[in-house]
Amino acid sequence: PHAPDGDAAIRSTDNDAALARLSAVQKHYLPDPYIRFFVPRAHLQPARPPLINVGTYVRSVAIDALVESFMGSADGSPVQIVSLGAGSDTRFWRIAAGEHAGRLAKYIEVDFPENTTKKAMAIKKNKDLAALVGEAKLVNGGMGLQSAMYHLLPADLRRPPAEALAALTSDIMSPSLPTLLLFECVLVYMTPAASSGLIQWFVDRFSAPDAAPLGGIVYEMFGLNDSFGTVMMSNLRVRNVTLPGAEPYPTVASLPARFAQHGFQHVGALTLKDIRQRYVEADELQRISQLEMLDEIEELELVLAHYAITWGVRTSGAPSPTWAGW
Ligand code: SAM
Incomplete structure (x- = not known):
């Protein structure tokens, strides 16, 4: 059912994500000494426009803040992170080299x-x-890599999770560790049924009365049916990416249902526009505003209003007071 060239277009969205991150790093929005190792000829890659760099910055610091607060919330016990559609993401290396x-x-x-x-x-x-x-x-056969802490697994996440994730045995993913699922720009390429099947598969692994808390973070575009969203959609089509089915969560108010429908107790969502306005510290906003000329604040806000971060945490026993996202 999936045209092979369609899959190639989906896989190559990772190149865009990596180039966007590299650009934000080279323009000093973000520190990340690792991203260049994942981009061939990194020093020759052109920078992205200022608007994209600011968007990459807001998305990155927001997800980092949520991941950090999850890691700090688990009563001192170490946590497990599972990144679905991880692409060239460098978060593992940034955490492993960092204070946490x-x-x-x-x-x-x-x-x-x-x-x-x-x-x-x-x-x-x-x-x-x-x-x-x-x-x-x-x-x-070289498609995966395993160490004591880090595991890289090949799978098509649209397949039934019991097959696609069969390699995630309890040796690799333990249900007794507080666990955070990351879906950074990936669920949009799957049908709503496949996305919720995937989340439910993890919920089922963490459903025993003594299972550890399960948290989730989703970053995605939404609101694709309004006039500006239509422009964003046509950009995807130009690159041959077709999105499956109707948009399941068309408004920011509807986004937390991604997790609530699976019994997550603390859920919420914020647009990147709101995060930039309300949660990025004033001196940081001041610093990044001096990096490049960005004359169209209205356009920036219009774009950022179409991206959101959604989170949830689920405990199988008593609701956990430990992590409530933002
Ligand atoms: N999460 C990374 C980030 O934010 O930098 C990469 C985002 S990139 C836009 C989307 C990634 O999801 C790609 O690496 C793509 O191959 C992966 N992906 C999309 N659909 C997938 C599927 N059905 N199975 C496995 N990976 C998938």
Whole structure:
């Protein structure tokens, strides 16, 4: 049912994500010493427009803040992070080299085999990446990689989760560790049924009375049916990416249902526009406003209003007071 060239277009959205991050790093919006190792000829890549750099900045600091607060909330016990559609994301290395490294028990990344193969090779080739991963072996004929803490798994997340994620045995993903699921710009490429099947599969693994809390963070575009959303959609079509089905959560108010419908107790969502206006500290806003000329604040806000971060946390026993997202 999935045209192979359609899948190639979906996989290559990771190149856009990595180039956007590289650009924001090179323009000093964000510190990230690792992203260039995942982009061939990184020093020759053109910068993205200021509006994209600001968007990448807001998205990145917002997700970092939520991940950090989850890691800090688990009563001192180490946490497990599972990133679905991880692409070239560098979060594992940034955490492993950072002050919260001791709070990380496992970090699991899943993507299409073509993308995990490339990532596994990049890790093996680069000593800075390899050092933080620790002693590691290639698995699945080079499509995956495993170390004590870091796991890279090839899978098509549209397949039934019991098949796609069969490799996530309790050796790799333990239901007794507080666990955070990251869906950064990935659910939009799946049908609503496949997305909720995936979330429910994890919920089922964390449903025993003594299971640890399960948290989730989704970053996505929404509101694609209004006039500006239509423009954003046509940009995707130009790049051959077709989105499956009708938009399940067309407004920011509807987004928390992504988690609430699976029994998550604390849920919420904020647009990047609101996050930039209300949660990015004034001195940071001041700093990034001086990096590049951005004359169209209205256009920036229109774009940022179409992206949101949604979160939820679910405990199978008594509702947890530990992490309420924002
Ligand atoms: N999460 C990364 C980030 O935010 O930088 C990458 C985002 S990129 C836009 C989307 C990623 O999701 C790509 O790496 C793509 O291959 C992956 N992806 C999309 N659909 C997938 C599927 N059905 N199975 C596995 N990976 C998928």
